[in-house]
Amino acid sequence: MLVKTDRQKQKELTKNAILKATEQIVLQEGWQAVSIRKIADAIGYSLPVVYNHFESKDAIQGEFVKQGFLMLAMAMQSTKEKYTSPEEQLTQMALSYFEFAFSNAAYYRMMFGLGIPNCQKAREITEIGNFSCILIEVISSLMKETDEQRRFLKFHTLWSILHGLTSINMVNLTAAPDEMQQQILLDAIQGFIKNINR
């Protein structure tokens, strides 16, 4: 049976409607504001209909994670095609990655499980400043330059490397073998140190 029956068509239609309705809520209020009842309301059906198309709320989120990675991959690909030298490609793709993450913040948050709760009051936490100081101190001792801003920049870079490695391993997306992990970390740090004075 290659032809889609009316039923199958209808099923796909409402499934798309669910995803579209969900997206609207996600973009406007974030994933934490999404509820099955809101989705049901938006598509004009009662609550359990949603469960005919998705096994659970997590399954819906999964669909968005998938979509998110698809969009990210597409963005990277199209950026790559605009340049020829690998250096330029890589640099532009990095910018493109950022562009994607921030102009599709809702997606990116779902992809990596970033919550919003801390964001608001995070800046007020003095302990972070404490932590920052320690790192900046070490970095400073490695730098010839004394420019405050460049030190802060390097600190930010280092922290990002550390946090990036950590969280990507934690979400366990790439499933790198355990022995490799330390090597990756050391590799990144060595690169950072080598490059600390331009």
Next chain:
Amino acid sequence: MLVKTDRQKQKELTKNAILKATEQIVLQEGWQAVSIRKIADAIGYSLPVVYNHFESKDAIQGEFVKQGFLMLAMAMQSTKEKYTSPEEQLTQMALSYFEFAFSNAAYYRMMFGLGIPNCQKAREITEIGNFSCILIEVISSLMKETDEQRRFLKFHTLWSILHGLTSINMVNLTAAPDEMQQQILLDAIQGFIKNINR
């Protein structure tokens, strides 16, 4: 009034009891399993008592984020004191950061708002592989070496840098000025490229 009255002592005691009870739940089942009712049960009081000590559930989480950063800072400091050369200090501190994050995963997750939902089924998402391929391709063209494993290592490093910069900016902990952000990104990428062949 410098002397603490019995009432103040009692208040501090139950506040600590709340935090300790919460920690136990967090360590055993993760933050998502924490509920005010569970906490109340654990400390042997009724539900609203918790609200006499913490304004909201978020406030409790905030306390743990604070604690987490304190622990992290302490770990870094003590590692630093064990070494003399800045290179060694930095390398060891990076290892120490990792050590902290994974042996205190529950804390680290709360600090950066990493959720668990995707972790389980994330590996099955083929879109991630798709995304990975694109990056690995570019990296390969920059590398003299053809070793598969080293390419994967470099890819992992790059992704971590990107994600780290992104998520730390997203949670907006350091509040770096906007113009600086791009500079930080370019700085990190330049370092990565320079170091791609050891």
Next chain:
DNA sequence: TACTTTTGCTAACAGTGTTAACCTAATTAA
């Protein structure tokens, strides 16, 4: 026409964070 399957509904279950109303026991003021 009779039977089966699908589709959608209402209602309920077991939770969640949060708050209002109240009662009792301890502290303070008269």
Next chain:
DNA sequence: TTAATTAGGTTAACACTGTTAGCAAAAGTA
């Protein structure tokens, strides 16, 4: 010592959440 105030604790409820069971009507099939 007695009266007024305040703090600590309670139960009960509100407005939600994800999820599921049971049932009625519509659609497709024989």
